[in-house]
Amino acid sequence: MKHLLLYAFVACIGIGCSRNMPQAPYTYAVAETPWNESLGNHRAVLAVNAPAEVVKLSFDWRRPDKEVEKRRFLIVEAETGDTIRNIQRLEVNNERCEILFGPVKKKGTYFFYYLPYQVQRERGYYSLGYEPKEEDPDKQWLAVTSSEVSGGQLPEVTVVRVESRTHFDSFYPMEIAASAEEKANYRQANLGRFLVFPEDRSNPVRMKTNVPYKWLQGQERFSFKGVAQPNEYYAFQLGVWAGDQTLKSVTYETTCLKSGNNVIPAEAITCFNINGVNPKGKPFTKQVSVAPDAVQPLWFGVDLKTNQPSGTYKGVVTLKDETGYAVPVEIELEVSGKMLADRGDGEPWRHSRLRWLNSTRGISDKPTEGYSAMSLSDNRVSCLGRTVSLDMQTALPSSINSWGHELLASPIRFVIRTSSGEKNLDGTLELSGESEGKMSATWKAEDEEIALVCNGTMEFDGWINYVYTVTPKKDLLIEDVRLEIPMKSDAAPYFMGLGLPGQETPTNYSGGWETPGKTEHDYAVSIPTSKSASWLWPFDSFWCGSEKAGIHCELRGASYTGPLLNLYRPAYPVSWYNEGKGGFRINRSGNQTTATVYSGERFLKAGEELVFDLALLITPVKKANSHSQFTDRYYHSVEYPIPGEENLKSGVKIINVHHANYLNPFINYPFITADKIKDFADEWHGKGCKVKIYYTIRELTNVVPEIWALRSLGDEILQGGKGGGAPWCREHYVTDYTPQWYQHLDDLHLGVAADASVLTATGDSRWYNYYVEGLAWMVQHTGIDGLYLDDVAFGRDMLKRMRRVMEEVKPGCLIDLHSNTGFSRGPAIQYAEYFPYVDKLWFGESFMYSEMSPVNWLVEVSGIPFGLMGDMLHGDGNKWLGMQYGMTVRQPWMTDGVVCDPQYIWKLWDEFGIMDSKIVGFWEKNPAVTTSDKEVKVTAYVKDGKTLLSIGNYSKAKKLVKLNIDWKQLGLNPSSVRMQAPAVTDFQEACEFNPSGLIPVDPKRGWLIVLSESM
Missing domain, CATH: 2.70.98.90 (Beta-galactosidase; Chain A, domain 5)
Known part of the structure; x- marks a missing residue:
């Protein structure tokens, strides 16, 4: 599990690949120290041989991204940091850049930044972009330039090397594109309806419409050689480059792989692009088509046995199109070394987790924990x-x-x-x-x-x-x-x-x-639950x-x-x-x-x-667990995932590790920092707390090691779209994606400037299978105690699978569900089918708690009609009305600048012993306590010998009310009852009332009053 992030980047940039062939026309490198991010992710290091009024740069940059001519050019003298004022563009396209610039006042090293962008540090959705084109050159300099150009040869600048800001930003080697001329010449010399280029898993094929330069430099096209270990799930690629006609259907056949008398059967080899298992556990076959001149990688997996004998296994994988045109590729797999106990899953660069895409784990008709047989x-x-x-x-x-x-x-x-x-x-x-x-x-x-x-x-x-x-x-x-x-x-x-x-x-x-x-x-009926009342x-x-x-x-x-x-x-x-x-x-x-x-x-x-x-x-789908509601108190913070001593003293028992912090920095892919999460979970388990993590599906971070394999599956897992968003996405995904959540990352040790996610697909996406296996892996390897789900869109079958795998690995895991009313428009309705498998609700982002009616609170927010209970969220909720339903906020969540701190109410809970009480809500057919005003409601928390009353005024006017008390239901003798409102910080001052007297209740507020028999 060590060094997962490094392994991820190795997989992305191709470190460890063969160096016995030219892979690019220049030397490519990563900066020893990342430069200022606003300068962009890429630069060319230039050598200027002598001072000059104007010099010429010819740079075959072979870019895969779009609109290269619209980006700002910035040339900086390396030693002083001075910028060159004048840049004249002669030719700028995806293949090459030819410019004049000057004056250069000294010989030396210059940096050419050609993708500077605006850095967005606010999280949310990236809304900025690249810097606009540089200003036109000075007219006087242009006149001098024109004179020198007409006078003869201009001094040429040398490209010393091409650098990326980080490993993760690099285009090398798989995004260094061959030129149109190179492609045409290669095609003329290598005829066929399509060509096949075997590629190691360390060099995922990235470009959809460009051919890597390295493929056309003498790379072996008819054989693949790899090294694997027993019990490894070994992955490799065959890249298909279509000719001038559409390939309507690419299929494959494979022989077994033999080493003497030992065999890897053909059935152990699968192509993820063509064969799979959907989230319901049903096998399927996909039709793979390739547009003219386009590139389609096919990802293969080889399932090696735990006792696979060492040896060099040889066989053939043949690719065919709909016409029968076939290209055989010899496969040579050397199996040696120790058995990989985890199939290779602890080292994501191996891509062994691709087999998770076809997992059926958790698919069963067996009732989950807490439910009985039918x-x-x-x-x-x-x-x-x-x-x-x-x-x-x-x-x-x-x-x-x-x-x-x-x-x-x-x-x-x-x-x-x-x-x-x-x-x-x-x-x-x-x-x-x-x-x-x-x-x-x-x-x-x-x-x-x-x-x-x-x-x-x-x-x-x-x-x-x-x-x-x-x-x-x-x-x-x-x-x-x-x-x-x-x-x-x-x-x-x-x-x-x-x-x-x-x-x-x-x-x-x-x-x-x-x-x-x-x-x-x-x-x-027009109850404004959300900030935007126009939503239906x-x-x-x-x-x-x-x-x-x-x-x-x-x-x-x-x-x-x-x-x-x-x-x-x-x-x-x-x-x-x-x-x-x-x-x-x-x-x-x-x-x-x-x-x-x-x-x-x-x-x-x-x-x-x-x-x-x-x-x-x-409904209800189960009996509400009020004891858990009052004792399993949540700590939930984005930026500060570690509770303090004051949080423990106030009774925090469950820690939700959100995404976008040092423990879980990448949205919906917690594996990169699994070691840190494990250490954190171990520490807090020792303090009596459970640890849950943010891990859902709706969007997926760009740091996923298998991201290029997922892209190769078309829109099955990553939904298409118009592109745009964060610069990294524009430079590498280029097309066919929908940008989503963006989080700038300031931790240089992560090696990534931003967590830039894209939208995932719904339906029969095999990412659901991967997700279930990933959940099981995280529970087993890090010891987490469940999930925090944030607005997801898979069906109830997924919740069943998730429950089953958690119960299988670690019984007692929890799921709490969050939703934003403004986002999902009625979460209690949309997520009802999840409720049998959820332990707690956290609906409330965008809720206007002080504008909601009692019924709206009960039905849409509390969870009570469904057998659940919940917490409030937005703007510290309404602590007076929330208590009507046993709800508080979470420590130390912050919204609209308000920090949530329910510790004083929790303290009253503990002093009263609310966790052992029976809830008799105002919504009951025969409530224990009512008031003289229908807009003032009372929920009673009843115990032997005492009762806690939550009084709430839902109106906009101050009320004076008299209580109507069913003393028999409370089990109290009215002649000896004392009625006290204890002091609760930020809630109420201490006060004593007469059970038969009037009680003043401020608008949208209330009281917590203890009824007890005096000694």
Whole structure:
């Protein structure tokens, strides 16, 4: 695990590659000491032989980046630092640069910086750029120059060497491009539909539209030689350079590799670009095409056995295109040395972790920790705390009981209506799969117009999925396809989704996918949870219920892969959306509240399949762990990951190591500093704390050693885009990427100026497989205790896999989930399917806590209706109202210049013993305490002999309220009760009240009052 960063850079710049051939027209080097970053990442070291008014530079720089002619040129005298005033451009393009400059006053060394840029030190998204072109030369100097040019030969400047600021910035050797003339000459001498260039793993192929200069300098093209160790997963490349025609399909065949009687079977060799395993564990084959004159690297892996005998193994890998044109490459792999116990994973330059892309680890139907095996009895399917009774004629739930509470008023309906009316399709139900964690069945029905097939699944966490395939037997006008969920009104007081924030369920509501809905209700519905009130809550899902029981419904498409949120903005499901004709209705009438999703009119041709996918989640998904909420206190800081003694004294038990600090500097790739994380975890485990890290998927840092192998997979893992962003990305990725989070790094020991990430892809991305294996590796090798997730977009299957691998390696690991309302537009709705596998929520970035209604707090922020609890975030939250839900902020998070410090409330928790109390919220059907004003709420934390009351005023006016106390529920004798508000710094002054008297409550504030029986 030592020196991971060095290994990463070795892999990126090609140190250790063969030096027996010319790899570039100049000497390439890395600066002994990095120069000022604003000068750019590249320079040429020039030798001027004598003072002159004007000198000429001819530099074959062979650049891979774009718009080279738009960048500023800066020439500096090395000894004095003086800049040359006048630069005249003669020819500037990607291949070469020819300029005149002067006057040069002395003989000596000069530096030519040709990519200076504006350094952005603020984290976020890189918004600056390269410096604009230099000023035009002085007219008088131009006149002198013109005279000297016409007078004869100009003094020539010599390029002594080409330098990069750091190893990580270097173009050498794989981004030194061959010229057009060199390519044409080479092609003329080496005919074929495509050429193949074997390449060691230490020199990842980088350029997509340029050929490396080194390839055309006599490199062996028909054989590859490598050295491996037993049990190593050995990686190498075959670079394909297409001719003047598109290669529509490049495939490969391989023989076994033999050394005497010993064999590496052909099945042990795979090409990651062509063969893989998707995140659901299903093998697939990709079609690889190559545009004319483009370069496509193919990455291969050889799986060596633990006891692979030493020897030189030989075989052949043959590449073919769709015409049958074939290029065989002889493979010679020398196996020797000690067995690699970790397959090579501890040294990322080996690229052995590429096999993680095809991992199936964690894929199982077995229930995760805390969940019980499912049971099936007649038509009833049960999981932890919940039972679903199925209508055997429709396969849909006729009853949903959650933790002893019935939700449905009548069976759920999936309705198809044509001109002949609503279809009454009674079908047959057949069980198709049964295990302790998953039940599956298929339902089929048809009539003279339509055939309908439904594949249904229920899993151990209370998740139910129905996938309907509607196939007309003739050309057919379908007037509507809709889903109706009729719930008992007393079981459905709250609603969230379909364009609405968390609130009381509307009496009537109707809306479309892209337009605000209209409501009729006794309560206001425009609750400003976020800073931007114009944002609408998600249209693809909704939740209806109470803190006791509820149903979350998500409308999905055939290509559903995860929540409809954040950077990815996936398309609406075609079937439900129906070009904007689909929509939603809520009707609350008497004892029944019905949520209806309709798709509207459409015409289908005979045999044209239409898929309606929907998922239900029965809530709460588990029992909330209030003891953990009050004892497992979080320390969470970006810049300062190490808690102080004062944090330990206040009860911090869990440390979240964010990214962008010295422990975890690179976003979503913690492996580089794994040694530091391990040392940190070991230290804090010794002090009784757990350590979790920021490690997600949405964006990926540029320091990943396998980044070029990932780029070779097209848009499977790294999403395409218009490029731009940080200079490093522009200089090396060049095209086809979307820049994301940027963090400037001041630690020179890291060898990188900035953590510049790009957007990753969703769907069947094999990076999910890599991520799961990476999680297991981090838990095992560093001892971390789980993850902090920040706005991700993979599906619930990933959460299950993550849970399983953590339980496998280290039981007791934790996951907490963060989301920004302004980013994901309703995190409680979007992430509901994650909740069975999450231990704690941290929703609140961009939340306006003091503007939210009690129901909005309960439904959208607290997590309580889903079996979770959470912390506040933005601007120190609202400490008075937050206590209504057992919520505080985290030490020492800072937002809007406010440092969060809940230590004084935590101290009261400890003094009272809140962790052993029973929470009786104001939202209960029979709350323990109410007030004389409906805008002032009370949550009671009840213990034997005493109770802590959280009083909160949600209005904008000061209130005087009287408490209505159910003394029996509190177990207290009113005649001997003392009512004290203890002093809590930054919260309240000490005060004593009379239980029958009036209590003043300031707007948007409240009290913490202890009721106890006097001795």
